[in-house]
Amino acid sequence: MRVSEKEEKQFVISQENWSLHRKGYQDQERHVDKVKEAIRDNLPELISEESIIMSNGRDVIKIPIRSLDEYKIRYNYDKTKHVGQGDGDSQVGDVIARGTEDGESGSGQGKQAGDKAGQDYYEAEVTIAELENVLFKEMELPNLQQKEQADITTDKVEFNDIRKKGLMGNIDKKRTIITAIKRNAMKGKAEISPLNNDDLRFKTWDEVTKPESKAVVLAMMDTSGSMGAFEKYCARSFFFWMTRFLRSKYETVEIEFIAHHTEAKVVTEEAFFSKGESGGTICSSAYQKALELIAQKYNPTRFNIYPVHFSDGENMTSDNEKCLKLVNELMEVSSMFGYGEVNAHSRYSTLMNTYKKLDNPKFRHYVLKGNRDVYEALKSLFKATV
Amino acid sequence: MDKKLHHAIAEITEIASGFGLDYFPMRYEICPADIIYTFGAYGMPTRFTHWSFGKQFHKMKMQYDFGLSQIYELVINSNPCYAFLLDTNSLIQNKLIIAHVLAHCDFFKNNVRFSNTRRDMVESMTATAERIADYEMLHGKEEIESFLDAVLAIQEHIDPSIIRPKLPDYNLEEEEVETVRKTAYDDLWNIDQPANDKKSTVPKRKKFPPNPEKDLLLFIQEYSRELEEWQRDILTMLREEMLYFWPQLETKIMNEGWASYWHQRILREMDLTSDETIEFAKLNANVVQPSQTTINPYYLGLKIFEDIEKRYDHPNEEMKRIGIKPNSGREKMFEVREIESDISFIRNYLTKDLMKKEDLYLFEKKNGNYQITDKDYEHVRDQLVSMRVNGSFPYIVVEDGDYSRNGELYLKHGYEGTELDSRYLENVLPYIYQLWGRTVHLETYVENKLTLYSYDGKKASRSFI
Numbered sequence: 054m055r056v057s058e059k060e061e062k063q064f065v066i067s068q069e070n071w072s073l074h075r076k077g078y079q080d081q082e083r084h085v086d087k088v089k090e091a092i093r094d095n096l097p098e099l100i101s102e103e104s105i106i107m108s109n110g111r112d113v114i115k116i117p118i119r120s121l122d123e124y125k126i127r128y129n130y131d132k133t134k135h136v137g138q139g140d141g142d143s144q145v146g147d148v149i150a151r152g153t154e155d156g157e158s159g160s161g162q163g164k165q166a167g168d169k170a171g172q173d174y175y176e177a178e179v180t181i182a183e184l185e186n187v188l189f190k191e192m193e194l195p196n197l198q199q200k201e202q203a204d205i206t207t208d209k210v211e212f213n214d215i216r217k218k219g220l221m222g223n224i225d226k227k228r229t230i231i232t233a234i235k236r237n238a239m240k241g242k243a244e245i246s247p248l249n250n251d252d253l254r255f256k257t258w259d260e261v262t263k264p265e266s267k268a269v270v271l272a273m274m275d276t277s278g279s280m281g282a283f284e285k286y287c288a289r290s291f292f293f294w295m296t297r298f299l300r301s302k303y304e305t306v307e308i309e310f311i312a313h314h315t316e317a318k319v320v321t322e323e324a325f326f327s328k329g330e331s332g333g334t335i336c337s338s339a340y341q342k343a344l345e346l347i348a349q350k351y352n353p354t355r356f357n358i359y360p361v362h363f364s365d366g367e368n369m370t371s372d373n374e375k376c377l378k379l380v381n382e383l384m385e386v387s388s389m390f391g392y393g394e395v396n397a398h399s400r401y402s403t404l405m406n407t408y409k410k411l412d413n414p415k416f417r418h419y420v421l422k423g424n425r426d427v428y429e430a431l432k433s434l435f436k437a438t439v
Numbered sequence: 440m441d442k443k444l445h446h447a448i449a450e451i452t453e454i455a456s457g458f459g460l461d462y463f464p465m466r467y468e469i470c471p472a473d474i475i476y477t478f479g480a481y482g483m484p485t486r487f488t489h490w491s492f493g494k495q496f497h498k499m500k501m502q503y504d505f506g507l508s509q510i511y512e513l514v515i516n517s518n519p520c521y522a523f524l525l526d527t528n529s530l531i532q533n534k535l536i537i538a539h540v541l542a543h544c545d546f547f548k549n550n551v552r553f554s555n556t557r558r559d560m561v562e563s564m565t566a567t568a569e570r571i572a573d574y575e576m577l578h579g580k581e582e583i584e585s586f587l588d589a590v591l592a593i594q595e596h597i598d599p600s601i602i603r604p605k606l607p608d609y610n611l612e613e614e615e616v617e618t619v620r621k622t623a624y625d626d627l628w629n630i631d632q633p634a635n636d637k638k639s640t641v642p643k644r645k646k647f648p649p650n651p652e653k654d655l656l657l658f659i660q661e662y663s664r665e666l667e668e669w670q671r672d673i674l675t676m677l678r679e680e681m682l683y684f685w686p687q688l689e690t691k692i693m694n695e696g697w698a699s700y701w702h703q704r705i706l707r708e709m710d711l712t713s714d715e716t717i718e719f720a721k722l723n724a725n726v727v728q729p730s731q732t733t734i735n736p737y738y739l740g741l742k743i744f745e746d747i748e749k750r751y752d753h754p755n756e757e758m759k760r761i762g763i764k765p766n767s768g769r770e771k772m773f774e775v776r777e778i779e780s781d782i783s784f785i786r787n788y789l790t791k792d793l794m795k796k797e798d799l800y801l802f803e804k805k806n807g808n809y810q811i812t813d814k815d816y817e818h819v820r821d822q823l824v825s826m827r828v829n830g831s832f833p834y835i836v837v838e839d840g841d842y843s844r845n846g847e848l849y850l851k852h853g854y855e856g857t858e859l860d861s862r863y864l865e866n867v868l869p870y871i872y873q874l875w876g877r878t879v880h881l882e883t884y885v886e887n888k889l890t891l892y893s894y895d896g897k898k899a900s901r902s903f904i
Contacts, residue, residue, distance in 0.1 A: 063452055064465040066445060068526070071470050077477035077500070080493025087490055123491050124592050124866040126833050126881075129858045131804045134812070136823050138729040138738075139798040143811055149731045149802055150809040 084121075091121055092179060093187050100188060100431075101290045101424035181297075188428075189298055193437035194268060194357070195389050195417075212258045219255025228254040268357040268388075269307040270299055271346065273339040274325065275364035277314035277332050284395040288363035289326055290427045291393060295361065296322070298435065307356075309346055313339035319346065336368045336404065340379035353386040361391035361434065366402030373407040380408070384415045391434040392418040447534050454708045455541045459773065460701065462544035463558075464519040467537070469526050476500045478523060479510050482684065485565040488572065489587050512698075514540040516547040516687070518558035531715040535702050535722055542701035545776075546694050552686035552780050555601055560683045567676040574669050586670055589870040590677050595832045596655035597678055599685040651836035651851065656681070658837045664846070665876030688830035689780045696740015697776050699727055703741075732802070732809065734823070739797070743784065746793045747772055781827045789823070791816045799823075825855065833859055838882070848875045852883035859883050861892070861901070868894035 092099060137149060215225060230245055233252040237244050272295070274288050299306040310325035311317050317338040343360050351358055360383050368376065384390050394405055399422070408418060419430040448467065455462070478484050480496035502508045513523040522540040524533055547553050557563060575583045652658050660666070660674040687694070706719055727738040748768035750758070759765075775784065794816055801813040801822055813819065828834065834853035842849040848871065852859060864881065871879045871894075878895040882904070889904040 064448055064467060066441075066448065066467045066469065068469040071474045074474055074477065076488070077473060077480060077493065077496040080488055080490055081497045082493065083488075083490040084493040084497065121494075122863075122866070123494075124863050124870070125595070126593070126835060126852075126867050127860050127863050128833060129860040132858045133826075134801045134803045134822050135732070135809075136734050136819060136826070137731045137800055137802050137811075138734065139731065139800060139811075140729075141798050143798050143800050143814070145800075145811050145814055147811045148808045149811060151807075 087121060088179075089183075089187075092184065096184075096187060097425040097428040099184065100294060101287075101427045103286075185297060188294065188431070191432050192298055192435040194299070194359070194435065195437055210258050211261050212256045214257045214259065215254050216257045217251075217254065219257055223256045225254045225256050267305045267307075267355060268299070268359060269309065269351045270295070271309050271311060271343045271358065271360040272296075272325065273311045273313065273317070273343065273360065273362040275314070275334055275336065275339075275362075276312045277334040277367075279334060279367045280365050280395075283397060284365045287395045287421050287424065287427055288393065290424075291363065291421075291430055292326070292361075294427070294431055295435075298431070307351075311339050311342050311346075313342070317342035334364070334368050335372050336362070336364060337372050337375040337379055340376060340383060343383060344379065347383075347386055358383075358387040359389050359391065360387055361393070363393045363395065364404065366394045366396055366400070366404045368404040370403050373403055376404065377407055377410070380411065380416070381413075384413055387415065389415050389417060389434075392416070393421060393430050393434070394418065395421045397422050443530055444533055447530060448537055450709065451534060451537050451541065451705055454705050455538065455545075455701070458701070458704065459769075460541055460545040461548060462520065462541055463517070463548055465541070465544065466519050466521045467524055468521060469524045471526050472503060473500060475510055475513055475523055475525050476503060478513055483515065483564050484521070484523075484561060485568055486680075487564075487568040487587075488575075489584070489591065491591060512536050512539050512543070514543045515561060516544075516553065516556060516558070516683075517561050518548075520544040520547070521561065529718065531711070531718045532722060534706060534709070534715075535719060538702040538705040539698045541705075542698040543694060545701075546690070546697050549777050550686070550690060550693075550780075551778055552601070552689055556683050556686055557679075560680075564680060567680065570676065571673060574673065578669065583673075585873075586673065587677075589873045590656075590674060592867050592870040593655055593874075594677055594681050595830065596653075596835050597657065597681050597685070598652075598654035599682060599689075599830075647840045648837060651838055653834075653836050655835060655837055655850070658840065659871075659874050662840055663875050665874065685830060686780075689782075689827075690784075692734070692736040692740040692743075692781045692827075693776065693779060693784050694740070695736040696742075696744050699723075699737045699741040700744045700772075729797070739789075740784075742793065742797055743788050744772055744775075746790065747775060747788055750790075782824050785820065785823050785827070789820055794819060825857075828855075833857075835881070842878075842880065845877065847878040847880065850879070850881040852881060854884040858885060861885065864892055865894075865899045865901075868892060868899060872896055 139147075215228060229248070229252055232254060233245050233248045234243050236249070236252060237247070272292055274292070276285075280288075296308055299308065308322070310320050310322055312320045312325055313334075313336070314332040315335045315338065319342065339362060340360075347353065347358060380390055392408060394402060396402055396405075405418070405420070408416070417434050419426070419433045421427065421430055452465075476499045477496055480499055481492045486492070499508075499510075503510070510525070515521040520540075522537070522544075524536060528536070547556075571583060571587075648658070656674060656678045660671050660678070666674070703723060711719060727735065727741055729735055729738050748771070750768070751763060751771040752766050752768035754763040754765060754767075775788065779787065799814075799819050800811045801819055802809050802811045804810075805812065834855075836851050836853065837848065838851040839847075839849035841847070850871075864883075868879050868881065878893060880891055880893045882889065882891050884890060885901075891902050891904050893900050893902075
């Protein structure tokens with residue numbers, strides 16, 4: 054196309070190849086890394102976030118990541134007058150946008166979430182799987198013992214090596230071509246042909262034998278009247294992550310849920326978490342039930358058994374000795390016995406006092422004082438034995 | 440397509456010149472969406488690397504992918520002027536954008552606020568990006584990132600005056616204050632008072648800075664005892680970039696209004712097919728759409744310019760009396776685009792009639808909801824103006840660079856009725872501390888009480904003065 058000289062000077066149209074321009078993606082990647090860092094740093098708060106525990110397996114949850122705001126000296130949006138525009142008949146008093154709940158605190162400390170009127174508040178979308186990745190790195194099933202090997206070994210074939218000799222069917226085309234190009238490039242021309250026998254690369258496999266362990270977790274929880282909303286919530290988030298941990302880490306893990314007050318019942322997972330009953334507490338009833346279950350279904354020669362009990366520690370004093378005896382019995386057949394006590398105000402706990410006498414590496418306990426401790430409890434109960 | 444586009448650009452350029460628009464030579468670059476959005480997020484085709492740009496890019500790109508928003512125009516204030524076109528644009532979309540960016544370019548070239556901006560900023564920012572990348576190699580990515588985090592938190596606090604004296608070389612020595620004698624006979628007036636000359640020559644601490652300093656970035660760059668050479672270098676470069684962007688903050692309403700006026704006007708001169716006309720009308724309606732909860736600069740700017748044209752084309756008696764000739768609308772518009780910025784533009788040309796016609800109002804948070812609270816002309820206008828002061832950022836000055844005689848930094852917020860976001864402020868002070876190296880204070884008002892926020896490197900505190 055002929056263009057007059059004057060036009061040529063005034064404008065130029067061009068279309069470059071931008072495919073190597075990755076800057077936006079690179080910095081986006083860095084931002085994603087920072088979100089991950091923030092998640093790691095805030096893990097104790099995050100894992101007891103209500104929106105997660107109540108998410109019922111919804112995979113994506115929104116959590117506020119405050120450290121990733123870009124802070125500036127700026128005006129307080131809610132204490133500022135703004136200008137808007139109506140369609141001709143606006144009146145003083147018209148509501149044009151809904152506010153957030155906590156905006157009226159007045160101290161200027163409001164932590165407003167983003168709403169329609171233009172607040173910028175960074176909420177990261179995090180999948181539960183991402184949280185799990187970070188959290189579960191720090192957890193391990195302790196005292197895992199190999200049981201009845203025949204039943205639980207798996208053979209796997211893993212393609213994990215590249216060799217110069219192999220079956221034609223397993224040829225690695227990409228690597229073969231790259232090798233050829235490299236060799237040809239050394240002679241001056243980066244081309245695929247000629248392709249020598251020496252360039253051929255083959256995928257090769259190894260046979261991997263992995264013993265797989267079977268485990269069962271006996272989740273026991275006090276659902277008596279003395280367990281308040283906070284205590285139940287802690288126990289609930291603990292078991293939430295525990296079940297997720299076990300189910301993600303080992304394929305064959307079974308879980309039994311035992312709810313107890315003065316007597317114990319085996320219940321479904323759902324009933325276990327939503328159960329609320331009143332009455333006194335006899336912890337030994339749960340241990341008794343656990344022993345029964347083991348005798349019936351979970352032969353200790355085949356299963357690693359992990360009984361974990363959550364309570365507020367307010368057991369009937371007369372029952373404590375019996376508890377001690379049963380816990381010892383349970384430990385004989387189990388890999389570990391976990392006891393989590395939710396005790397926000399450091400009350401004197403009769404049950405804990407009794408358990409202090411226990412001196413057995415299989416016995417693990419943690420006292421939770423607040424939401425954050427769920428994380429510590431998980432780490433402490435599920436750590437590999439050294 | 441390419442031929443048609445070329446033809447369309449030639450035609451639009453000719454029409455624009457015919458209207459008297461005066462622009463730099465244009466460079467149109469056609470590129471894919473992710474590139475346009477990268478430039479949009481960074482504000483430039485080449486800029487240094489920082490995660491906040493990545494965050495912005497991700498947000499913008501996602502909205503685009505979901506079809507929620509689209510960048511219509513991307514134009515760089517430079518000579519030659521770069522404008523970017525999305526490779527999926529239809530011809531009519533491109534026509535609108537080209538007319539629009541020509542007007543932007545005319546504005547960049549002729550508005551007085553832009554008279555000091557560096558037209559070689561594309562190259563300069565490329566150099567900055569390379570320098571910062573070199574520093575990353577030398578000092579480690581984390582170190583650079585943490586420093587950039589701190590500088591970016593306060594980057595708007597510069598002095599963008601068109602004419603600005605250099606930061607004076609403050610002499611930190613203590614100096615004698617002399618008693619001033621105006622005439623040889625001054626002594627006579629004090630003849631019946633005991634001689635107290637000696638008292639007034641007691642050494643007095645010289646103020647540092649002598650007058651409150653608006654340019655926080657420059658002040659830190661010059662006087663922080665904490666910074667390494669490379670850190671001062673980065674500060675200088677980021678300040679340059681901010682000075683370059685500043686006129687765009689100050690003229691957002693005018694600039695967009697001007698561009699929207701001209702894309703409408705220029706396309707009216709063109710032969711569009713009926714399909715094109717409909718698509719153009721849709722696009723145009725999208726761009727200049729008023730909003731209930733914020734001011735759309737495209738729309739408000741456009742309406743004010745149209746109003747100026749109408750009023751100066753048909754002046755009323757009063758206007759005639761002061762010498763305004765009929766049909767001088769266009770001429771007046773060109774004058775306005777040259778000498779005004781948003782603040783004076785609104786104050787001088789947003790008339791009572793226009794505001795009533797456009798149904799502007801004030802709203803604020805009441806009982807948990809955002810409610811219209813005022814429709815008074817002067818109140819609305821003044822609020823619009825006051826929110827544009829200092830590019831919409833709170834006005835902060837350095838009051839004392841040697842507070843408590845301990846090298847502490849005392850900042851003061853020029854409070855004019857709007858409180859600061861205290862949560863944000865408490866998070867920014869540690870950044871300033873990081874740059875200054877000693878305790879940092881900021882004075883402002885909270886609930887009409889004079890309040891001092893401080894950060895001493897360990898904890899933030901707030902006290903009433």
